[in-house]
Amino acid sequence: MTNSINCNKCSPDGSPLLDVLSTAGLKQIAVLGMPNTGKSTFFNRLTGANASIGNWPGITVDLLVAKIKLGLQETQVVDLPGIYDLRGFSEDEEVVRRFLETNPVHLVIIILNATQIDRQISLALQIKHLGLPALLLLNMTDEAPKFGVQIDPEQISRHLGMSVLPISAKYGQGYSQARNLIALELSHQAEPVLAGKVEHNSVTDAEFAAEMGALLQDSFQVSDAFKDTLTTKLDRVLLHPVLGLPIFFGLMYLMFQVVYTVGKPLQDGLNALVEWFKHIAIEPLLSSLPKFPHDLLIDGIYGGMATVAAFLPVIWIFFICMAIVEDSGYLSRSAYLMDAFMERLGLDGRSFVMSLMGFGCNVPAIMGLRVMRSPALRLLSMLVIPFSLCSARLNVFIFMTTALFSASVAPLVLFSLYLLSFAAAILTAFIFKGRYPNQEPLILELPPYRFPTVKQMLLRAWSETRHFLRFAWKFIIFGVVAIWLCNNLPTNVEPASAGTLSGAIGRALQPILEPIGINPKLSVALIFGFIAKEIVLGGLAVIYATEQDAGLAGAIAREIDWVQAYSFMLFTLLYVPCLSTVAVIKAESKSLKFALIGVFWSLGLAWIASFIFYQGARGLGF
Numbered sequence: 001m002t003n004s005i006n007c008n009k010c011s012p013d014g015s016p017l018l019d020v021l022s023t024a025g026l027k028q029i030a031v032l033g034m035p036n037t038g039k040s041t042f043f044n045r046l047t048g049a050n051a052s053i054g055n056w057p058g059i060t061v062d063l064l065v066a067k068i069k070l071g072l073q074e075t076q077v078v079d080l081p082g083i084y085d086l087r088g089f090s091e092d093e094e095v096v097r098r099f100l101e102t103n104p105v106h107l108v109i110i111i112l113n114a115t116q117i118d119r120q121i122s123l124a125l126q127i128k129h130l131g132l133p134a135l136l137l138l139n140m141t142d143e144a145p146k147f148g149v150q151i152d153p154e155q156i157s158r159h160l161g162m163s164v165l166p167i168s169a170k171y172g173q174g175y176s177q178a179r180n181l182i183a184l185e186l187s188h189q190a191e192p193v194l195a196g197k198v199e200h201n202s203v204t205d206a207e208f209a210a211e212m213g214a215l216l217q218d219s220f221q222v223s224d225a226f227k228d229t230l231t232t233k234l235d236r237v238l239l240h241p242v243l244g245l246p247i248f249f250g251l252m253y254l255m256f257q258v259v260y261t262v263g264k265p266l267q268d269g270l271n272a273l274v275e276w277f278k279h280i281a282i283e284p285l286l287s288s289l290p291k292f293p294h295d296l297l298i299d300g301i302y303g304g305m306a307t308v309a310a311f312l313p314v315i316w317i318f319f320i321c322m323a324i325v326e327d328s329g330y331l332s333r334s335a336y337l338m339d340a341f342m343e344r345l346g347l348d349g350r351s352f353v354m355s356l357m358g359f360g361c362n363v364p365a366i367m368g369l370r371v372m373r374s375p376a377l378r379l380l381s382m383l384v385i386p387f388s389l390c391s392a393r394l395n396v397f398i399f400m401t402t403a404l405f406s407a408s409v410a411p412l413v414l415f416s417l418y419l420l421s422f423a424a425a426i427l428t429a430f431i432f433k434g435r436y437p438n439q440e441p442l443i444l445e446l447p448p449y450r451f452p453t454v455k456q457m458l459l460r461a462w463s464e465t466r467h468f469l470r471f472a473w474k475f476i477i478f479g480v481v482a483i484w485l486c487n488n489l490p491t492n493v494e495p496a497s498a499g500t501l502s503g504a505i506g507r508a509l510q511p512i513l514e515p516i517g518i519n520p521k522l523s524v525a526l527i528f529g530f531i532a533k534e535i536v537l538g539g540l541a542v543i544y545a546t547e548q549d550a551g552l553a554g555a556i557a558r559e560i561d562w563v564q565a566y567s568f569m570l571f572t573l574l575y576v577p578c579l580s581t582v583a584v585i586k587a588e589s590k591s592l593k594f595a596l597i598g599v600f601w602s603l604g605l606a607w608i609a610s611f612i613f614y615q616g617a618r619g620l621g622f
Contacts, residue, residue: 033111035082104192141166155219266313300484323460327452346433358388386577392533403553479535516610574606
């Protein structure tokens with residue numbers, strides 16, 4: 001069995017890494033490569049771990065560690081962040097440099113893109129001059145002929161003094177040979193080696209350039225007969241200066257249509273299944289309990305969790321679609337399309353891409369900002385990303401649109417919320433860009449288009465869904481229990497009435513929330529939604545549990561109209577990010593003041609936006 005560890009606390013000084021990697025008796029392997037070389041794909045295939053896979057430069061920002069057995073040898077494999085140069089100044093380059101300088105390794109596996117070997121071979125040369133035992137894997141060799149690239153691995157091996165093997169990590173070509181070669185290299189390396197200081201390298205820049213030139217001359221050729229590839233032809237359309245952005249947003253709308261059209265029937269089926277299980281198993285099992293614990297377990301815990309669980313198919317479909325967008329190479333092109341516009345807001349194309357990553361979860365998207373060198377750019381991006389419509393909010397919106405809107409209108413409503421999330425991000429960047437000025441240029445690599453394999457899509461969807469389950473359940477259980485108790489205490493009044501704790505909370509908030517159309521019951525769900533947005537939907541299931549004869553959707557539809565529902569969704573979209581997001585912002589910015597600025601800004605913007613919409617709609621007679 002493989003044990004994988006997310007090392008999310010690695011700092012440039014390298015000290016936390018020693019805590020993770022000090023396991024005695026294990027041989028240490030470091031996997032190193034430039035962004036977009038398939039490094040994480042190979043790491044997943046080698047270790048069985050579910051590392052993030054994305055055809056976007058800089059996607060791997062955390063160290064992933066996995067223990068595997070190669071032959072008879074227990075081995076620890078570390079997936080280092082993708083970098084361009086060991087002597088660079090980005091935080092990722094600093095982490096890799098400090099890792100190699102403070103953690104002895106038995107082998108460095110260097111993974112480079114065979115189609116771009118002329119731009120990437122410098123990293124292998126740097127490892128050579130550090131004196132580290134290394135093995136070079138030339139990935140994507142199946143694509144090299146399409147680009148007219150011819151490589152001589154034996155000549156590369158001769159120049160570098162290390163084994164070189166062509167592979168295709170995506171399709172598994174050469175994988176068995178690579179695994180055997182890794183085991184063989186480890187068997188020859190009894191003791192680990194510690195790199196010297198990178199900046200103390202004795203090779204001058206001129207000598208290094210001459211060595212790389214000789215290597216490429218002997219081992220690398222590009223055919224003069226190279227013609228336009230499919231990537232070039234597609235880019236003429238998808239990166240068109242006029243049509244590019246409309247096509248991008250059209251494709252995003254198509255993705256939302258697929259999520260809704262395919263995910264909704266699956267959601268209905270799973271919802272029926274959990275209701276059936278409740279009637280035939282849960283209720284008979286707990287029927288002998290007193291009313292209070294009986295209702296707490298069934299209407300509180302089971303009802304809240306079952307409502308959220310019913311939306312897992314939607315999350316699954318959503319992340320399959322996102323895997324296609326990311327792994328195809330289109331995501332980096334969206335950064336290119338948006339870069340000029342984002343630059344006017346003090347951001348760049350990477351900020352836009354990380355905002356798209358926030359559609360899954362804001363937390364890893366904010367952590368992904370470590371690839372940016374500029375502190376000001378990172379801070380401004382941290383204010384923008386929480387407005388991304390994450391998967392937890394998606395659950396709430398799909399439920400509300402299904403309950404209050406027709407099947408033909410619901411996808412349009414959902415798409416409008418995505419557009420409004422972009423609008424909120426743009427407004428935030430425009431207002432705060434003067435406070436956090438950025439001068440860092442964007443260097444962007446556009447990889448060739450690749451359609452991900454079915455295995456990659458399913459692994460990505462499973463990994464993200466599993467993360468959602470692991471991360472969300474503890475918050476959901478706490479939230480739904482707390483809401484149920486507020487709804488049923490004190491016990492001498494009618495549940496969910498004005499006399500309960502939830503009624504008191506709702507009444508206290510009405511002067512603030514009534515002008516935006518949010519009633520006392522919805523107010524309670526919003527309060528607990530600050531802990532985690534997953535609680536909002538589970539909380540609504542608990543709050544309206546007394547009206548289950550019409551179903552949750554029917555109960556809510558009887559109390560609010562579409563204007564109130566849209567105002568509620570708009571407020572949920574923009575108001576305070578979840579507690580985990582706030583905690584990550586504080587940790588990444590190293591400033592409580594900055595985190596509080598983000599909290600109060602989002603609250604104020606949410607109220608103003610909902611007020612303008614609600615009062616405007618009522619003023620028009622809706």
